[in-house]
Amino acid sequence: MSAKIIKCTTTDGRAIEFVDEVIGSGAMKDVYFSPDKSYVVCFFSREKNKFYESKAALEQQKDRLKEIVGNKWNGIFNGAGGAYWKNIFCWPDGLVEYNNLLGITAPAYKQQFFFEYGSKNNDFLKIQGKEKEGKWFASANNQNRFLDEREKGTWLNYLKICIQISRAVRRMHAAGLAHSDLSYKNVLIDPVTGSACVIDVDGLVVPGKYPPDVVGTPDFIAPEVVMTSHLSKEDPSRSLPSIATDKHALAVLIYMYLLYRHPLRGGKIHDMDDPQKDENLSMGGQSLFVEHPADPSNRVRAEQLKASQLPWADPSQIPYSVSGPYLTELFNKSFIDGLHDPAKRPSANDWETALVKTVDLIQPCQNAACSHKWYVFDNTTKPRCPFCHTPFSGKLPVLNLYSARQGGSFRPDNHRLMVWPGQSLYAWHANNMIAPNERLAPEQTRRKGYFVLHDERWWLVNEGLPDLTDAAAKTAIPIGSKIELSDGAQILLSKEDGGRLAVVQMVQA
Template sequence: MIKAGERLDSESGTPITVGDVLGAGGQGEVREGRTPDGRVVAIKWYLPPFQTDELRRNITYLVNEHAPSAKFLWPEDIVFKDGEFGYVMPLRPPDYVGLTRVLGRKVPMRFRQLVQAAGHTVSAFKALQAKGLFYCDISDGNLFVEPRTGDILICDNDNVGSSRTAPRVLGTPRFMAPEIVRNEKKPSALTDSFSMAVLLFLLLMNDHPLQGEAESRIHVFDAAAMRRIYGTQPVFIFDPHDASNRPIPGVHVNARIFWDLYPQAVRDIFTKVFTAGLADPARRPTFGEWEAAISATLDAIFACPHCKRENFYCATRRAATCWGCRKPMQVPMKLVIDGRRTVVLDRDTKLYAHHVNRRGDVVLTDPPLAEVAKHPEQDRYGLKNLSTLPWFVTPPGSQVATPVAPGRSVALVPGSQIEFNAVSAVIEQ
C-alpha cells in the first residue's frame, strides 16, 4: 500500500503526492492527494487482490469517458507505483454527508431538500445512461448529500459498467433488481432504474419499499429469505391489489407517515415501479416520468405558519391540517399556469423553464427563471424575474399590462395575470 509523503506517477504525467487516509473499505483505501499546483484530490488505492489488468482497463476507460456530470466523483487519472495502481478523483467537500446519516436521523433535512436531492439523483443517473453507462451498484452507501441545499455527489464510480465491459459487481443486497437476485440478468440500465427507485423511496420515505409484514414474519433472515423477499416473491408495501406486505404500525413508522403526506404524483410513480415494474423491467418509469413527478412535488411544498414544518398542497382541499403540529393552516397563494399546473407560492418557491414555456420535458438541472422574494423594506413577498426577458402583468380589474423587467418583482395579488412570453398564469388565493 502507499504511504503519506510518497510521490506517485500518473498516466497524464502529473505527479501526485500522497496524504493522509480518508477512509478504507474492502477493496482498498482512499487517501488525500495533492498536485504540483496545490489542488487537493482523493486517491483510491486497491488492495493486492484487486490489482488486476481487467480493473485497470475499466478505470482507464472511465477516465477517457469523462464524468457524465459534476455530480459524480469520477476517476480523472490513473496513478501507479511498483507495479500497483489506483486512481485520482475529486475530493468530496466536507459539507456533504452520507445518505446513511440522513436516514439514521443524525443529520436533519427538510422535505424540499430531500425532494431536490431526489431530483439531482435522477438527473445524474440520466446523464450517466445518456453516455451508454450504468452504475451497477446503486445504494444508500454511494450517495452524499448537502443537507442545506439538497445537492448530491455520487462516489465509488469505479464500478460503472457499459456494453463494452463486463460488470464487476452485481449490486448491493436490498437494492438489486429482482431479476438479478434470481440470477436471470446482469446489471444494465433497466436494473439501475430499479435500484435508483429503491434509493429514492428510502430518501423520501425513510423505509424500504419491499420490507413490510412479510419480511417481519421471517425469524431467520438468511440467503433464502432474502431471495424470497427481494427476488422471487417481492411485494410492494403499498401495492393497491396485494395487502400481504403492508407496513406494520410501530415498526415501519416512517413509511406509514410519509406515504400519505406526499402528493399523488409521488405515490403513483412508486406504485408503478414497484408493481408493474417488479415483474416487467420495460414498464419501469422513464427518467422523464421521474422528473415530472419530482417537479410536481416541489411545486406543492409549503411551510406551516405555526410550526414551520413543510407540508404538501392538495388540490382537493382549500385548507389543511399540519401533519406536525396538527393545527389548521391556510395554503399560501398559488400560481395557476395555463390552467394546467398549480405552483404554491411559498417563500422558497422557484420557477424553471418547464413552468414558463410549453416545452413538454422537465429538466431539473435548469437554472431558475423566477423565485418568490421578500420586499427589501416591507413585510411582503413578490415573484422576482430571474430571466433575461420581461414579463407582463395585468392587475385584477385592469386591462393594462405592465412590463416586469429582469431583476424586478411582481406583487403577489390574487387575480393578477402574468404573461411569461410562452404561457400565461394567474395568481390565486
C-alpha cells in the same frame, strides 16, 4: 514521524503525489490523500480484487478504467453543464500504476459531506468528521436514535437531494453507463444544504462491453438480479446490473430518503425455516410493495416496530401519498407495474421532472417547531402538515399553469405553483420549453418575480418578465411593478414559444 510522500505519474503523464498512509479501506480499494488533501489516490488491493489473478482480466479492468477517466470524463465534464456535474459526481480523473497495483485519482469530497456534529450521547457512534453516507439518513431508526438535530435538514432539502441524484443517474444513462451499485452507500448527502454527490463511479458498467464488478448492495438490488444470482455470470438467463436495475435502485433510494423506510420490507414471511431463502424471495421473485393498494399481504405490522422507528416506519401513519401526486404515480410505476417488469420502470428523467414539479407544490408548515418544516400541499382534502398535523389556515393562491398551443389556445400542463411569502417565479415557470437542469444559461437561473402577502392581499412582483400581462384586462405589468392575485385572475407570463398562462385559484382554509 510523519508518513512519507510518494510521487508518481498517471498513465497520461500527469505528476501526482500521495501520503503513504491509508485513510480509508473499502470493499475493493485502499485510499490515500494527496499532501494538500485536494484529491485522493485509491489503489485496488490485491487481496480484494480477482482481476489481478489473470493478465487478461487485469487488461480489461485497465481498459474499463481508461474509458471512465478518459472519454467518459471528457464527455461529461467538458460537455454541457460540465461545471454543474463537478458538484454532483466524485468522478475519477486519472489512472495510476504503482508498485504493481492499479489505482485511480479522484477529487476529495467537499466539506459539507462530512459530519460536523457527532451522533447523540457524546458521539457514541464516532461519526463526527466521517462521511455523510446516505444510510444514516434513510431510516427512521437512524434518524431518531442517532442523528444530531442540526444534521437533519428539512423535507424540502431531501426533495432537492433526490433531484440531484436523479439528474446524476440521468446523465450516466445518457452516456450509456450504468452505475451498477446505486445505493445509500454510494451517495453522500447533506440535508443541511440539500446537496448530494454520487461516489464510487469507478465500478460503472458499459452494457455489452464492460461487465459489472458487483451485483449491488442489498436493499437496492433489482428483483430479477436477486432471482438469478445463483446462475453463473455466463448464463444468458442471469440478470446483471444494467440501466434497468439502476432505475429500481433509484426508486428505492428516493422512497427511503423521503419516507425513511424500505418499500419492500414488510411483514410477509416467505420461508419460516430458512432466513436466506426468505430474504431471497422477499427481495426477489416474490417481492411486493408494502403499500400495494390491492394486495395487503406485505403490510408493515405496527406491533413489530420499535418506538424509535415511529411514525415513519408505519405507512398507515405516513403513507407514500404524502409525497404528492407526481411522485405517488412514479412509486406505483416502480413498485407495482415495474417491480417485476423492468421495461415499465420510470427513467431517471421521469423522476427528475416529477421531483421538480413536487417542489412547486410544497408549502412551509405553519408550526415553527415542525421537524420537517415543509410538506406537499394537498388541496383535495383539508390541507394540513402530514408530519406534525398542523392544519393550514389562511388564504393561499395556487397558480395553475397552461401552455400556448397552435392556434392561440392554452392547454393545461398538469403543473401548479403553490404560493407562499417569498416564493419565487423562474424562467421555467414562465415557459414550458425551459427545463430547470444543468443546461440553464446564467440568465435563466435568476429569479423573474416573487410573491408577497401585504394587508391580506397577495401580489406578484415582476422582476424580469418583459411580457407579463393581466390577460383579462389586457394590460401590461411592466418590470418593477406588481399584479394582485385574485381568484380566477389570468396572468400571461410569456409571449414566446412555450409561454405560459397562469390561472389563479384562491384556497381559503
